[in-house]
Amino acid sequence: MPLNPYEIRLLSEDELTQDTVQYFRKKYNNRFIRALRAAEEGRVMHYHFRPSDTTAWIVQGGKREYLVIPGIYCSCRSFYQSVVIARDFEMCYHMLAQNIAEVRSLQKDAETSDSERRRLYDKWRRTD
Numbered sequence: 828m829p830l831n832p833y834e835i836r837l838l839s840e841d842e843l844t845q846d847t848v849q850y851f852r853k854k855y856n857n858r859f860i861r862a863l864r865a866a867e868e869g870r871v872m873h874y875h876f877r878p879s880d881t882t883a884w885i886v887q888g889g890k891r892e893y894l895v896i897p898g899i900y901c902s903c904r905s906f907y908q909s910v911v912i913a914r915d916f917e918m919c920y921h922m923l924a925q926n927i928a929e930v931r932s933l934q935k936d937a938e939t940s941d942s943e944r945r946r947l948y949d950k951w952r953r954t955d
């Protein structure tokens with residue numbers, strides 16, 4: 828479940844107000860703060876691969892890089908355990924970070940080749 832239109836509008840503001848932060852903390856608790864920090868620290872990457880013209884979103888977490896498919900998937904353990912199995916919440920903080928970065932244009936763009944993509948995917952596909 829990606830952010831709803833109301834949330835996207837809140838996050839589009841140049842300055843996030845105290846009310847906005849409160850709203851997101853209430854709904855996503857500490858994951859919002861971690862996500863915002865990751866986005867602001869430039870830990871959300873948007874890769875573009877040539878010549879296939881495909882893309883991938885990556886979030887640098889505490890231990891390693893996680894592959895995020897916006898609003899759908901993250902390769903971290905928390906996504907599997909808390910989102911898919913337990914259904915405790917709808918997004919891990921990496922997914923939230925990707926969403927925040929995209930809305931606020933905080934992502935770091937990287938361009939590389941398809942052969943490099945194959946190498947990177949071997950690393951990103953891990954789910955430990």
Ligand SMILES: [Zn+2]
Pocket residue numbers: 893901902903904905906919920921922
């Ligand atoms: Zn995750």
